[in-house]
Amino acid sequence: MIYREAGQFKTSYAADQGIFPIRLDRMGMVALLLIAYLAIPAVANHYWLVSILVPFLVFSMAAIGLNILTGYAGQLSLGTGGFMACGAFAAYKLATAFPDLHIIIVLLLSGTITAAVGVLFGLPSLRIKGFYLAVATLAAQFFLIWMFNKFGWFNNYSPSGVISAPPMHLFGDIYITGPQSSPLVKYLFLLTFVAIMALAAKNLTRCKIGRSWMAIRDMDIAAEIIGIRPLWAKLSAFAVSSFYIGIAGATWAFIYTGSVEALAFDINRSFQVLFMIIIGGLGSILGSFLGAGFIVLLPIFLNNAPGLVGWHIPVDMLAHLEFMIFGALIIFFLIVEPHGLARLWTVAKEKLRLWPFPH
Amino acid sequence: MAEADAMNAAGAVEPRDVPSGETVLRLSDIELGFGGVKAINKVSFEVRKGEILAIIGPNGAGKSSMLNVINGFYKPQLGSITFKGETMRAMQPHHAAKNGIARTFQNIALFKGMSTLDNLMTGRMLKMKRNAFWQALYWGPAQREELVHREAVERIIDFLEIQAIRRTPVGRLPYGLQKRVELGRALAMEPDILLLDEPMAGMNVEEKEDMCRFVLEVNQEFGTTIVLIEHDMGVVMDISDRVVVLDHGVKIADGTPDQVRADQRVIDAYLGVSH
Numbered sequence: 001m002i003y004r005e006a007g008q009f010k011t012s013y014a015a016d017q018g019i020f021p022i023r024l025d026r027m028g029m030v031a032l033l034l035i036a037y038l039a040i041p042a043v044a045n046h047y048w049l050v051s052i053l054v055p056f057l058v059f060s061m062a063a064i065g066l067n068i069l070t071g072y073a074g075q076l077s078l079g080t081g082g083f084m085a086c087g088a089f090a091a092y093k094l095a096t097a098f099p100d101l102h103i104i105i106v107l108l109l110s111g112t113i114t115a116a117v118g119v120l121f122g123l124p125s126l127r128i129k130g131f132y133l134a135v136a137t138l139a140a141q142f143f144l145i146w147m148f149n150k151f152g153w154f155n156n157y158s159p160s161g162v163i164s165a166p167p168m169h170l171f172g173d174i175y176i177t178g179p180q181s182s183p184l185v186k187y188l189f190l191l192t193f194v195a196i197m198a199l200a201a202k203n204l205t206r207c208k209i210g211r212s213w214m215a216i217r218d219m220d221i222a223a224e225i226i227g228i229r230p231l232w233a234k235l236s237a238f239a240v241s242s243f244y245i246g247i248a249g250a251t252w253a254f255i256y257t258g259s260v261e262a263l264a265f266d267i268n269r270s271f272q273v274l275f276m277i278i279i280g281g282l283g284s285i286l287g288s289f290l291g292a293g294f295i296v297l298l299p300i301f302l303n304n305a306p307g308l309v310g311w312h313i314p315v316d317m318l319a320h321l322e323f324m325i326f327g328a329l330i331i332f333f334l335i336v337e338p339h340g341l342a343r344l345w346t347v348a349k350e351k352l353r354l355w356p357f358p359h
Numbered sequence: 360m361a362e363a364d365a366m367n368a369a370g371a372v373e374p375r376d377v378p379s380g381e382t383v384l385r386l387s388d389i390e391l392g393f394g395g396v397k398a399i400n401k402v403s404f405e406v407r408k409g410e411i412l413a414i415i416g417p418n419g420a421g422k423s424s425m426l427n428v429i430n431g432f433y434k435p436q437l438g439s440i441t442f443k444g445e446t447m448r449a450m451q452p453h454h455a456a457k458n459g460i461a462r463t464f465q466n467i468a469l470f471k472g473m474s475t476l477d478n479l480m481t482g483r484m485l486k487m488k489r490n491a492f493w494q495a496l497y498w499g500p501a502q503r504e505e506l507v508h509r510e511a512v513e514r515i516i517d518f519l520e521i522q523a524i525r526r527t528p529v530g531r532l533p534y535g536l537q538k539r540v541e542l543g544r545a546l547a548m549e550p551d552i553l554l555l556d557e558p559m560a561g562m563n564v565e566e567k568e569d570m571c572r573f574v575l576e577v578n579q580e581f582g583t584t585i586v587l588i589e590h591d592m593g594v595v596m597d598i599s600d601r602v603v604v605l606d607h608g609v610k611i612a613d614g615t616p617d618q619v620r621a622d623q624r625v626i627d628a629y630l631g632v633s634h
Contacts, residue, residue: 013509014502203497207505208487210494211473215481218470225430225468226548227456227485236491283472 003352019202036191041184049183056296057190058248058256063276063288064201065244070274071282072205073237074217075125079137080245081269082144085262087114087246088253089154092163095254096156103168103176103254107193107247114246115239117144122238126231141270148262164259177254186255193251197244202285204240213237214283245273279333281342290341298326380408382441383584384429384552389438391424391608398424399435400608406552411578411585413599415592417628420605422588423465426554429586430455430462457485459551463541463558465588471530475521475540478529479512480505482547512547519543519573535566542573553577555587559594567591571598596620604628 003024010016020026044053062084069075090110094101101109121140125133148154155163167178175181176189204210212233215223220230253260272295280291302322306313313321337344384406391399399421406412414422427433429440431450439446443458450460461482470478487508493501516522519539524532529540538558545553558574559567575598577583589595595602595616602619604612606628612619619625 013506013513017502017505017509200495203501204491204495207494207497207501208484208489209491211477211481212484214473214477215470215484218472219468221432222464222468222470223481224452225432225456225462226482226544227453228481229453240491 003349003355005353017206019206033195037188041188044187046183049187052296052300053187054183054190054256056292057187057194058252059273059276059292059296060289061194061197061251062245062248062273063280063292064198064285065241065246065248066273067277067280067282067284067288068201068205068213068244069237069241071277071284071287072210072217073213073234073241075122075234075237076130076134077137077241078134078267078270078274079121079140079144080273081265081267082141083114083118083242083245084249084252084269085144085148085265086117086242087111087249088260088265089148089163089262090114090246091250091254092156092165093154095166095168099166103170104193106168106254107250110250111243111247114249115243118238118242118245119235122235122242125234125238138267141267145262145266160261162259162261163253165254168254177258179258190251190255197247198285198289201240201244205285209236209240217283275330277340279330279340281340284340284342286345287340287342290345294341298329302326380410380584382406383408383443385441386425386428387439387441389425389428389435389440391421391428391433391435397608399428399605401438402605402608402610403438404603404610404613406584406586407601409578409582409584410600411574411587411598413595413602414586414588414605415590415595415602416605419607421608422605423556425605426462426556426586426588429552429554430460456548459549460554461545461548461550461552462554463538463545463556465556465560467534467537467541469529469537469541469544472528474526474528475516475532475543476509476512476525478540478544479515479547480508482544483508483511485548511549515543515546518546518576535562538562538566538570539573542570546577549581550583552584552586555585555589557588557590559589559591567594574598 003022005022008023010021015021020029040053062080065083066077066080069077087110090113091106094106094109121137124136128136149161152158155161165177167175167180170176170185170189174185176185205213212223212228213236215226215228216230216233216237223233224230249265252264257264276291276295277288278291279294280289281287299322302325303318306318333340382405385403386405387403389399389402390397402421402425414425416422424433428435429450431452431454434449439448440450441447442450442455442460470481473481487504489501489504493499516525519542521536521539521543524536524540529537532540542555542558545555555574559570562570571594574585574587578585587599599616601614602612602616603610604619604622604625606624611624611628612622614622
């Protein structure tokens, strides 16, 4: 294993500020993209695409959103589900009111609407911090879900309260939503979309605005003395975070499930995304992906693992076991590596750089 | 006793030329109270351009509160602040930062999760103009802006000799280096007035000498006006042009180190008076 940066000299600050300053990391990223774009479409079956890869990408988007708010800006939020619902219903209203809008426009607009809602519910963050803010965002969670259930306008007076994505074209006559869309198109579209959004998030977090978020998180007094306005930093974090989470909600409703009711975005969804960023790594874009992958894959693995080793467990027992092992693993993780999978990855890389020498 | 000795020991040093610059900052009759306690009681003094002004006094004299008034963290109940010709009741932190007042804290207030480089880059926050859209795109205007400021920050890193810890999260650095990074973050703002709250507290002799060197160089090379709070009398008498002495929220002396050292009220405040 040769993972070295010796001999790779930076001759400009631009090269030094790259996302992957070490050559092998860049090659790894290219390899990963090749696998994602070429190998996976070639081998993945319907089940993999629909039940694992698409939800993984949707959750990654939501996790990036929450990570911006909680991991980078340090504002604890339990309203993720509510904001996802907001994005889903905004996309539904937009797509049904303006059937000619392109899917990408619909997604971006629903993200923008969610961003505005996020800013509104972020206002209390100017006065309260930590657990108290978490409770305030909990209010947003319950209020939004209640609102979408209560007022028929949001679901176009559908008697069941369920919204279904109308069939929409990606380009030509290729459908991205509705019954005629193929899982592969959905996967490739989401992959591209999430990759671009993740890159934008990475860019934001390594620029001025990201530093203002981290400054507020680490030491708000000093941030203010430097000239950062807490109002602006916190609300921009709420806006950008909600933008991502709203788009995640919209892609959930339109591309992942196709039809959804508000209860799909209840408080459990908020906790699920929160676990993703805690396990993946707070304040890390990579961590958002790792956490989403972990939480999506673990239940599937736990379900199938006993069968693979020829151990047959009754289904109800299996369901309970899954909960127990899942909870135990999360606790184990928090004790062993509170900074998440992303930190494990960084530590492993640090070790590899020096291997086989200890220092 | 030890402090009085330090004062005498410093007497051997020849005085520096006192810059007779115009007044950049004037505090007039500042009164600040917390509940029934008067932290600052009718204190007035001025800061002249290009000087090193030390604020000294026993514990609880109101020194840190004074700095907090200057950069707008505390709002005095009475009095006024005149800064760059503009008189106001109280400073706003953002206004102070924008107009060139930077500071460091007594108990280091760095952004612990960020690297040294990012801490310094954060200090240049107000000088960066590109909006969130360009930052999300990164390549193009935002990157060009980042690089311009990176170069400025690298000059400060060179100046403070902290090249080796550029990428280290500051939370992992030893205390003396953290103090140095905090000075760097304040310098990154390219301030006109630099407020240093006990920059040498808890340092060993070598670290203190380094810090003195940096403070003097900042003052002489960049012409930055410096207001500092320090307990080490040797340092204060050595590097400052003027000294303001506070005791129990009242100003008891104001003058050159030599004048202050000879002042009976200062000696009483430090050594106690027999009643």
